[in-house]
Amino acid sequence: MRNARILGVGHSLPPRRVTNADLISLMDTTDEWIQQRTGIRERRFSDGLTGAADLGADAAREALDRAGKRAEDIDCIVFATLSPDIDVPASACLLQERLGLGGTPAFDVRNQCSGFIYGLAIADKFVKTGLYEHVLVVGSEIHSTGIDLTTRGREVSVIFGDGAGAVVVGPESDSQRGILSTHLHAEGKFAEKLWLECPGSRLRPRLTEEMISGDDARMFPKMEGRYVFRHAVTRFPEVIREALDANGLVPADIDLLIPHQANLRISQMVALGLELPEDKVFNNIERYGNTTAASIPIALYEAMAAGKVQPGALVCLAAFGAGFTWASALVRW
Amino acid sequence: MGSALLGVGHFLPAEIEVVGVRRPIAVEAVGPSTLAVRAAGGALAQAGIGAEAVQFIVFATMTPDVTFPGAGCFLQQQLGCGTVGALDVRAQCAGFLFGLVVADRFVRAGAYDRVLLAAGEVHSAGLDYSEAGAPVAALYGDGAGVAIIGRGAAGAGLRGAALHTDGRHHREFWCEYPASRQHPVRMTVEDFRRGRHYLQLDVDAVRRFADEALPAVIDEALRDAGIGAQAVDRFIIAHVLPDVADRVGARLGVSADRLSNPSACHGHLTAAALPVALSEDLARGAVGRGATVCLAACGAGFAWGAAVLTL
Numbered sequence: 001m002r003n004a005r006i007l008g009v010g011h012s013l014p015p016r017r018v019t020n021a022d023l024i025s026l027m028d029t030t031d032e033w034i035q036q037r038t039g040i041r042e043r044r045f046s047d048g049l050t051g052a053a054d055l056g057a058d059a060a061r062e063a064l065d066r067a068g069k070r071a072e073d074i075d076c077i078v079f080a081t082l083s084p085d086i087d088v089p090a091s092a093c094l095l096q097e098r099l100g101l102g103g104t105p106a107f108d109v110r111n112q113c114s115g116f117i118y119g120l121a122i123a124d125k126f127v128k129t130g131l132y133e134h135v136l137v138v139g140s141e142i143h144s145t146g147i148d149l150t151t152r153g154r155e156v157s158v159i160f161g162d163g164a165g166a167v168v169v170g171p172e173s174d175s176q177r178g179i180l181s182t183h184l185h186a187e188g189k190f191a192e193k194l195w196l197e198c199p200g201s202r203l204r205p206r207l208t209e210e211m212i213s214g215d216d217a218r219m220f221p222k223m224e225g226r227y228v229f230r231h232a233v234t235r236f237p238e239v240i241r242e243a244l245d246a247n248g249l250v251p252a253d254i255d256l257l258i259p260h261q262a263n264l265r266i267s268q269m270v271a272l273g274l275e276l277p278e279d280k281v282f283n284n285i286e287r288y289g290n291t292t293a294a295s296i297p298i299a300l301y302e303a304m305a306a307g308k309v310q311p312g313a314l315v316c317l318a319a320f321g322a323g324f325t326w327a328s329a330l331v332r333w
Numbered sequence: 334m335g336s337a338l339l340g341v342g343h344f345l346p347a348e349i350e351v352v353g354v355r356r357p358i359a360v361e362a363v364g365p366s367t368l369a370v371r372a373a374g375g376a377l378a379q380a381g382i383g384a385e386a387v388q389f390i391v392f393a394t395m396t397p398d399v400t401f402p403g404a405g406c407f408l409q410q411q412l413g414c415g416t417v418g419a420l421d422v423r424a425q426c427a428g429f430l431f432g433l434v435v436a437d438r439f440v441r442a443g444a445y446d447r448v449l450l451a452a453g454e455v456h457s458a459g460l461d462y463s464e465a466g467a468p469v470a471a472l473y474g475d476g477a478g479v480a481i482i483g484r485g486a487a488g489a490g491l492r493g494a495a496l497h498t499d500g501r502h503h504r505e506f507w508c509e510y511p512a513s514r515q516h517p518v519r520m521t522v523e524d525f526r527r528g529r530h531y532l533q534l535d536v537d538a539v540r541r542f543a544d545e546a547l548p549a550v551i552d553e554a555l556r557d558a559g560i561g562a563q564a565v566d567r568f569i570i571a572h573v574l575p576d577v578a579d580r581v582g583a584r585l586g587v588s589a590d591r592l593s594n595p596s597a598c599h600g601h602l603t604a605a606a607l608p609v610a611l612s613e614d615l616a617r618g619a620v621g622r623g624a625t626v627c628l629a630a631c632g633a634g635f636a637w638g639a640a641v642l643t644l
Contacts, residue, residue: 053514118420145515
């Protein structure tokens with residue numbers, strides 16, 4: 001069985017910067033509180049009729065360009081998001097329309113912060129087993145239209161930002177290079193610790209006017225922050241070690257860790273636990289906030305642009321988030 | 334090495350009358366994950382394994398329990414599958430087929446030996462049962478089907494498949510809201526009052542497309558499997574409009590006794606339609622072990638596909 005590798009990476013961020021100071025005009029919070037708790041200084045919010053597929057299409061075009069491929073070379077589209085453009089069908093369909101790829105199979109993965117790695121794992125298996133030659137994996141989110149930008153929702157809404165990243169996955173002939181492994185996990189018993197309840201088909205009906213306008217804000221994401229934090233700092237190192245063990249490697253072998261940008265304090269604790277020096281852990285959450293499924297490909301793009309991903313480098317991608325779900329991918333560049 | 338279908342099960346809630354038709358409707362407030370738990374019982378028993386032997390979950394739905402996390406996480410918790418991965422796939426009516434190909438490739442790649450592939454829908458929670466919405470509401474039912482995909486020998490299991498999407502048609506069969514692309518907020522009370530959170534379909538466009546796409550994709554999957562239509566013991570064709578499956582079957586020269594048309598029996602179960610029909614066909618002896626079946630579906634997206642399986 002051949003290996004698969006990441007041929008090109010792209011990203012797209014809406015131009016409007018929203019600083020912590022900007023949020024203070026909307027809710028009772030402070031720059032110090034946000035920075036101390038999350039490391040975030042600003043995030044991007046989109047405008048107009050911009051959906052996840054719009055940002056995703058821009059990121060995809062850049063990834064194709066970097067991969068030296070054309071849109072027609074793509075055999076399958078995997079789109080990870082928790083903020084789809086519309087309710088049905090999947091955002092992958094809208095992205096496909098924008099890329100002019102009518103006929104190409106396209107579907108969404110809904111695995112929240114772990115969505116990109118789940119999608120990458122699918123692309124890896126598709127390419128490895130020879131089903132497809134080139135798979136486009138996109139992570140894209142428009143959080144700004146779905147968060148409670150009032151004091152009531154501040155614990156969640158200060159964290160999230162809009163953005164997109166994309167990779168083109170294709171075959172790799174060298175069995176020592178490319179995507180070495182993927183490990184995927186979930187623990188649904190904590191589903192309600194970080195979730196968006198409504199609309200929800202377990203309710204009757206799944207959506208009401210009260211859900212939209214009521215004081216209990218059931219159409220906005222909710223999080224038990226400390227709970228999520230505690231699990232994240234356990235599961236991140238665990239799934240990174242699982243990837244290393246599967247490949248006979250140790251933390252010191254990692255050249256660059258790109259953690260999902262959930263919270264700078266989580267990334268710092270993970271790095272400390274694995275005894276990884278600061279320069280081996282890539283963070284950009286201070287500029288973009290948490291972009292859930294988009295954060296890893298955006299960070300990967302920036303790490304490459306900064307020259308931190310050289311041929312032969314061992315890159316570890318890892319994520320933890322709602323579900324709970326968590327995942328890792330080990331890549332020999 | 335290929336993958337094998339180790340077991341299949343289904344669950345349909347009791348039928349009640351809604352908008353003048355009898356449909357399986359989940360009256361208790363449960364989501365698709367809870368229906369899938371019941372379907373998983375039969376599938377696991379047939380596969381001769383317990384839930385603890387499941388290594389990965391794939392869940393296809395367009396009506397998840399909550400907006401996030403996915404229905405797979407809720408199913409995993411209810412089945413007691415530890416911390417195995419739980420992937421949620423959105424490919425509408427073709428969701429089971431997309432999920433089947435994903436499960437098959439994880440098995441072929443050696444990542445997992447046993448994948449639980451669930452497809453479940455609770456449409457009744459989101460349909461417009463008023464007079465205005467009745468024509469669409471009458472088309473749908475609730476239900477779940479589960480397949481256990483494991484390692485198998487070549488020549489059995491999933492032998493061929495073809496998947497397609499054409500997003501140019503996404504407005505012809507859609508549920509527009511909530512819509513994260515709408516700024517500054519993805520859904521307002523006004524959007525709700527205009528009923529923009531209900532499924533809408535352009536029946537003529539949807540029918541016209543499926544009439545062409547389904548025979549072509551079935552042919553493609555048969556070619557991928559390297560067999561002709563005559564080697565298929567049974568065709569299961571799922572489409573929201575029950576007349577489509579009959580017409581496609583006739584066009585392929587499939588006699589009525591070799592064709593299952595699930596939406597004519599239960600209303601359309603979207604992602605769940607194919608595994609429910611396969612499970613029912615096995616249970617009533619319409620197909621047996623060793624039989625070759627062709628599953629095909631086409632729906633919103635548009636997304637469509639076909640798969641050829643030897644049981």
